[in-house]
Amino acid sequence: MTADPQLSKVSTIPVGPLHVALEEPMYFRIDVDGEDVTGVDINAGHVHRGVEYLTMKRTMTQNVVLTERICSLCSNSHPETFVMAAEVIAGITIPDRAAYLRVVAAEVKRVASHLFNVAILAHLTGYEMLFMHVMQVREVAQDLKETVFGNRMDLAAMCIGGVRYNLDAEMTAYMLGALDKLEPEVQSIIKTYKTNGSILRRTRGVGVIAKDEAIAVGCVGPVARAAGIDYDVRVVAPYAAYDKLRVPVPVMKDGDVWSRAMVRLYEVAHSIQILRECLKDMPGGAINLGERPDIPAGRAVAKCEAPRGELIYYLKTNGEEIPERVKWRVPSFMNWDALHFMFKGAKIADIAIIVNSIDPCVSCTER
Amino acid sequence: MTTRLPTDIEARLAAAAPGGIEFSSEKNTFGVTIAWCGLAQAADLAGVAKLLVDVGARLSMISGLQPPAPPEAEEEEEEDEAEESDDAVKAEPEEKPAPTTFGGTALDGTTYEINYHFDVGGDTLTVVAYAPHEGSVPSLTPYFRPASWPEREIMEMYAVTFDGHPDPRRLFIDQSIDKAVLERLIPYSTLVNAASTKDLWDRVLAGKGGNS
Numbered sequence: 308m309t310a311d312p313q314l315s316k317v318s319t320i321p322v323g324p325l326h327v328a329l330e331e332p333m334y335f336r337i338d339v340d341g342e343d344v345t346g347v348d349i350n351a352g353h354v355h356r357g358v359e360y361l362t363m364k365r366t367m368t369q370n371v372v373l374t375e376r377i378c379s380l381c382s383n384s385h386p387e388t389f390v391m392a393a394e395v396i397a398g399i400t401i402p403d404r405a406a407y408l409r410v411v412a413a414e415v416k417r418v419a420s421h422l423f424n425v426a427i428l429a430h431l432t433g434y435e436m437l438f439m440h441v442m443q444v445r446e447v448a449q450d451l452k453e454t455v456f457g458n459r460m461d462l463a464a465m466c467i468g469g470v471r472y473n474l475d476a477e478m479t480a481y482m483l484g485a486l487d488k489l490e491p492e493v494q495s496i497i498k499t500y501k502t503n504g505s506i507l508r509r510t511r512g513v514g515v516i517a518k519d520e521a522i523a524v525g526c527v528g529p530v531a532r533a534a535g536i537d538y539d540v541r542v543v544a545p546y547a548a549y550d551k552l553r554v555p556v557p558v559m560k561d562g563d564v565w566s567r568a569m570v571r572l573y574e575v576a577h578s579i580q581i582l583r584e585c586l587k588d589m590p591g592g593a594i595n596l597g598e599r600p601d602i603p604a605g606r607a608v609a610k611c612e613a614p615r616g617e618l619i620y621y622l623k624t625n626g627e628e629i630p631e632r633v634k635w636r637v638p639s640f641m642n643w644d645a646l647h648f649m650f651k652g653a654k655i656a657d658i659a660i661i662v663n664s665i666d667p668c669v670s671c672t673e674r
Numbered sequence: 675m676t677t678r679l680p681t682d683i684e685a686r687l688a689a690a691a692p693g694g695i696e697f698s699s700e701k702n703t704f705g706v707t708i709a710w711c712g713l714a715q716a717a718d719l720a721g722v723a724k725l726l727v728d729v730g731a732r733l734s735m736i737s738g739l740q741p742p743a744p745p746e747a748e749e750e751e752e753e754d755e756a757e758e759s760d761d762a763v764k765a766e767p768e769e770k771p772a773p774t775t776f777g778g779t780a781l782d783g784t785t786y787e788i789n790y791h792f793d794v795g796g797d798t799l800t801v802v803a804y805a806p807h808e809g810s811v812p813s814l815t816p817y818f819r820p821a822s823w824p825e826r827e828i829m830e831m832y833a834v835t836f837d838g839h840p841d842p843r844r845l846f847i848d849q850s851i852d853k854a855v856l857e858r859l860i861p862y863s864t865l866v867n868a869a870s871t872k873d874l875w876d877r878v879l880a881g882k883g884g885n886s
Contacts, residue, residue: 351845351846352844352845352846352847352848355846355847357855357860359856360856395702395708400703522732523819524819524820525732525733525734525818525819525820540796542796543795543796544704544706544796544797544798545704545706546704550704606710607708608708608791608798608800610734610793610798617734617793619734619735619791621735621737621789621791621800623739623741625742631739631741631742632737632739634735634737634738634739634789635735636734636735636824640823641820643823644819644820644822644823673846
């Protein structure tokens with residue numbers, strides 16, 4: 308075949324920043340040869356808001372509120388990790404009950420976050436019935452959040468030294484009832500994603516990342532676990548009450564879109580078990596220190612397993628009310644780079660499905 | 675996967691960083707090790723990075739910051755000490771040493787402190803390097819692919835560069851905006867390009883056939 312530059316089939320197409328299939332703005336310059344993706348350049352910065360600068364103008368207590376507003380789906384993980392860092396500096400051990408209540412808040416958010424992502428996958432494959440069904444099941448978790456915490460997204464559960472909410476017998480009974488409602492629905496959703504032809508055809512073998520590539524990129528969370536990396540912060544670096552709870556870590560080896568969806572679905576089922584265990588073993592006692600502790604000068608690193616993976620905070624204080632530096636890195640920040648591998652040999656039609664499969668959070672990434 | 679931070683890490687870090695290290699480490703109540711390692715010379719970063727690749731570390735995050743100069747209160751302390759000391763007369767002619775970071779970079783509020791947070795099977799090791807204003811440190815991107823975005827981000831936030839970064843473009847902030855954005859206040863109206871002046875308002879009124 309003669310290579311005539313005039314007839315070159317390679318061209319560059321823009322996807323985003325505003326695209327019907329992407330929930331948030333991110334701009335991809337994609338090189339295509341016919342239907343095949345040959346290269347990608349990621350251009351970020353459309354929702355950069357300067358939140359990091361703002362945290363250095365706010366007091367520690369105000370930052371507990373501010374960090375919760377960085378993201379929506381993993382909103383609880385931000386203040387959770389921020390207060391953990393502050394507690395390391397101040398040498399605070401939180402009450403046992405507070406540790407369990409932190410787990411409850413985190414796992415409820417995980418259920419809602421994962422179900423949302425898996426629902427969007429159904430939407431992108433054009434299976435709207437399944438999309439609506441999963442969203443309806445997720446609504447049980449949303450109702451639970453609204454009933455227990457008073458909000459559907461921001462739980463306002465964390466404070467330095469413990470938590471800001473409590474559970475009484477009536478609320479615990481309500482939660483157990485909601486979990487009983489959720490569990491069979493989640494099991495049936497798992498069965499659907501395992502067997503349904505429409506889902507399998509669009510997701511098996513699509514957007515593959517190998518284990519060594521995932522390690523090189525530094526993937527975290529379900530993206531890493533779907534590629535065979537057995538890493539979950541709740542297990543390798545426990546915090547709150549996770550050392551006392553059984554936390555199964557689902558690991559798959561294919562590294563494709565389907566594996567990532569399945570890891571999330573299995574984690575939803577596991578989270579329901581963890582929540583039940585928490586409610587059963589919930590110790591009594593105080594839920595926080597009862598006062599606003601002073602944070603001395605110091606530095607600390609804290610991390611937790613947010614729904615999308617490892618979330619890490621660095622905090623430096625100088626004994627004043629306003630921290631000297633607050634820095635955090637969200638799981639999505641690491642996983643964007645994985646797209647360079649996942650897009651290799653992908654079709655144009657799969658771009659949105661692959662992007663969604665890393666469960667990207669742009670607001671989190673750019674801050 | 676469950677390889678933790680090796681127990682002899684301090685000795686190995688010291689060997690990898692001939693400029694000198696300032697190491698501390700502790701285990702929290704969950705048995706997770708949190709270690710810190712200050713580097714006297716930022717040039718030692720490359721050697722430390724090679725060691726950490728061998729250890730199987732994952733680069734988790736890089737935090738840049740610009741620590742403020744120590745507060746004035748320190749001067750008083752020094753005066754007190756000088757009065758008490760018998761060598762006060764002898765010490766007085768000497769110039770008061772300017773505060774420095776570990777390794778001797780002047781700590782005058784313009785210096786940068788760059789923290790590299792590594793994860794080793796759940797344990798955290800933070801390597802700290804210092805760079806002067808408009809200075810540079812070696813890029814770790816050749817050793818750790820995940821260093822790329824954080825280094826690009828720090829380069830647009832502060833007046834510091836990473837030598838040898840394979841792709842030193844802006845990450846989030848447009849090329850048209852001056853560098854070191856984190857060092858100055860940018861009003862929100864400018865940030866979102868919605869700044870308005872009285873001239874504009876006058877033009878609007880004039881356009882309406884305005885009687886002001």
